[in-house]
Amino acid sequence: MSDTPEAAVEAPEAPVPPFSELGLSEDVLRGVTEAGYERPTKIQAQAIPVILSGRDVIGSSQTGSGKTAAFALPILSRLAKPGAVRCLILEPVRELAAQVDEQFKKYGGHTGLKSLLVHGGVGYGAQKDGLKEGVDIVIATPGRLLDHMQQRTINLDHVEILVLDEVDRMLDMG
Secondary structure, three states: OOOOOOOOOOOOOOOOOOHHHOOOOHHHHHHHHHOOOOOOOHHHHHHHHHHHOOOOOOOOOOOOOOHHHHHHHHHHHHHOOOOOOOEEEEOOOHHHHHHHHHHHHHHOOOOOOOEEEEOOOOOOHHHHHHHHHOOOEEEEOHHHHHHHHHOOOOOOOOOOEEEEOOHHHHHHHO
């Protein structure tokens, strides 16, 4: 028996496939290219095919690892054509909601899909107008979403995709 500790040997990770091999739509791939992305991050490579297949995902990854793109890109590809509110994304605070909305607009610029930011701290006018005009993706904070539901200014009957982003923070906030 040797006195030297055994070295742990890890199998090499499989190379991450390019975005073009993950099944994203051509319109979304154009947005990805224009955003300057070349290869997906690990969370993106793992989550995108699963979300595209319609299965549920619970993901955890470090800040800056591309979690928003990991769910935004396949959602934009799945929705494909404009319609009613078919995707609802809940964020704990308006700053995060605004960042996510910005990313959806950046990646989805060629899809024709519309997103709407719904949060407190601002008037209801533009939000009500946007909901009346029709949007595909609503990115909301819980309090303002509840306000719109109580006022019956939002219809969630056609929601196919629900994202609870930063759910740990929302639960901490009650």
